[in-house]
Amino acid sequence: MADSLLDRLVADLRCLPGVGPKSAQRMAFQLLERDREGGLRLAASLAEAMRRIGHCRRCRNFAEEELCPICRSGSRERQLVCVVESPVDLAALEQATGFRGDYFVLHGRLSPIDGRGPAELGLDLLDARLAAGEVTELIIATNPTVEGEATAHYLAGLARQHGVRASRLAHGVPLGGELEFIDRGTLAHAFGARQDL
């Protein structure tokens, strides 16, 4: 009994991002004292999600079945494909924009040093989809980091090969942001890319 159930629960809770020893302990005690029902419900959905959620074979987003709900939907515009690095980015775009096209999830970005080339990002799948001729615009929504930009550049080349228009999310000053707090790179870019009113 060196390792009690409670100690084990506290240790295992730390696999959650942003949860340190103190908050793991608080979580365990809180569930035990006030919400065992909720804890059991969470245990069940966690186990089921970890076991059953796989990847959509068309867009590589998380999916419980062969195809994700977006790929199965009959009301999306198949000629627009938005490429994102991860399912979180997809969720953010779905929540923020009215985009009604398809997605493609890379699950990472090109990073030769870490052995992540086009094959690891499933780009053969995207290549086949562009080759099929249905897609007219590839919207590249990788993150504005060095590797994200390199990936965007590669994807733009892929689109060009197939005669597909490639676009990129606009960069600039965030709405509601204050100029004095914005990093120099963004500010310089926004200044250079200024638009007529």
Next chain:
Amino acid sequence: MADSLLDRLVADLRCLPGVGPKSAQRMAFQLLERDREGGLRLAASLAEAMRRIGHCRRCRNFAEEELCPICRSGSRERQLVCVVESPVDLAALEQATGFRGDYFVLHGRLSPIDGRGPAELGLDLLDARLAAGEVTELIIATNPTVEGEATAHYLAGLARQHGVRASRLAHGVPLGGELEFIDRGTLAHAFGARQDL
């Protein structure tokens, strides 16, 4: 499929204290992308802890068996009993102090308005223990809130009935604290209870 496994997982993660919609989503995605093993381990220990952890029948702390490890231990000083409001407080005292006596966990504090009287706090159990005559000091470590103080007062009365010495944690300026940031009540108390150097 209105309610996908992923949506359910995100909703169920919110039973954890301090987890809102954004962090629940981040947790779910992170586990799915990077740590399914960890997620499964957490699901198992969560389910087992919620089902199997009960209360020690002697001190009411969390316990997997009839008695908690502290009550089962042969090396604690049975004549000292420290009363705390909750198992978290017990854990904090165990981690911070070298206290080697027993504990008694109230799982709450006296609060007639919420229907929490002595019976709900298991005080008959504590009463029997004091009556047995083994205990020489009752260390009252309820929180310094209005209800915690009322509970402490009640416990001191109980100890007096059995001729047991009652003590209370010292109140005052926290170590490392700065006077200018300490609340007025604490400061006034610390000033009044100043000690000779």
